[in-house]
Amino acid sequence: MNGRNMNGRKLIRIFDQLYTDTTWSSAYRPDSVFIYYYNVRGKYPESSETIKRNASEYLQNAGPHFTGSGYITFRFFIDSAGQIQKRVEVLETDEFYKAYVFQEDLVWILYEFLNTLHDWKPAKMPKGLPPFYINLLTFKIHEGHIDHIIP
């Protein structure tokens, strides 16, 4: 789907990377070396099956039926208060791990679901490192439906 989605938002492409927004207010460069969720045991504190169930319900309630199979990943920063920071990256592949573009409305609905998750682990970084870390959530999609959640 090209152009703006039903809510008037548009994903932002910068070279080969895609973002929901490009807001960056930290003193650290966004391409610095960062700690990842697995360095701080920062996976979301619900099982993949629970997240999948809730995300599927959210998607179903959103109304539209979508198509396409593959993976939609949101990669984002979690700050010292456990909040998702701005500048969320979107990565998309098809089911054969080739670059792919899903319907943008589907991406936005999943992004809205992501923003309903409020129990991310706050960052406690070693001295000298940015006070936030990178986390991610991937939706494995099969014919427009959520098949699995990663991690």
Place this chain on the structure above:
Amino acid sequence: MKAILTILYPSILAVSISACGQTRNISISQPCDNRHFQDSIMTRYVDSGAEKLTFHYNNPAWGSYMDSVLSICPNIAAAYQLKAVPAIKNGEYVKAYQLDERAAELDSPQFVSYLAFLKCIFTKDYTSAIRDFNRASRIIPGGAEMDHGFYFYLGICYLELGNYQEADARFRQDMYSQNRGDSAVDVHFNSLLYMGITKLDLHQTDSAEIYLKKCLHIYPKLPEANYYLALAFKERKAVNLARKYLEMAQQSILEGYSLNEDNVYYVNYPRQITLYEIHQQLSGLQ
């Protein structure tokens, strides 16, 4: 760019290497299928280079070291696999699988099963993982990957696809490969856990109880074994036993116990639970 050039520069120098105290020149046409030559390149750029980086594979220079290896010998499968490590862990699946598939093409005995493992555990691509594990089984019959035989992962794939008959058969093969039918010999607790979950999904709660209790005999604090045993008791309306095992699962997690697999830091294993699911079940028993 500066970092890349800094790292590529020694790769050009690598045409002169030291052997037996003497420096000899090696032309770029040096056969890269020579294992000793490949090992020397990997030692120089991986063991003595990339592996010593701060932040290890999350250092931006990590990939540049692998590029240095591949600029000399584009046929070193391990360099592709290593270059893919941060990508698979950080959600960059296009890049990760492009590299891991290349590694599997170049060195099938070592990397086809690894590719299958990634699909099974990391990207939940069970149908494709089954295909790759079957391919790996033809190359190395009875082989293993990441501490488990191929049958273990095949069992997980079929379980997650809802093909319980095949899952049951593969978990049986997995356990047989470990104890050769001698029930006195312990099998891996996670083989017992997933067989127990398979039986629970089939509503064979008596059989699920047997496997999950065997699992707990080996690893009493495994949260998932306590949790799914509680679900078996719940299905049988044995509420007090269900509560007992849910509380044991809860206590185990609070004490820091978890599913004991190397990759649980990166990705949840199928049916892995958290305190959230335990609390949900406990509140449902009230």
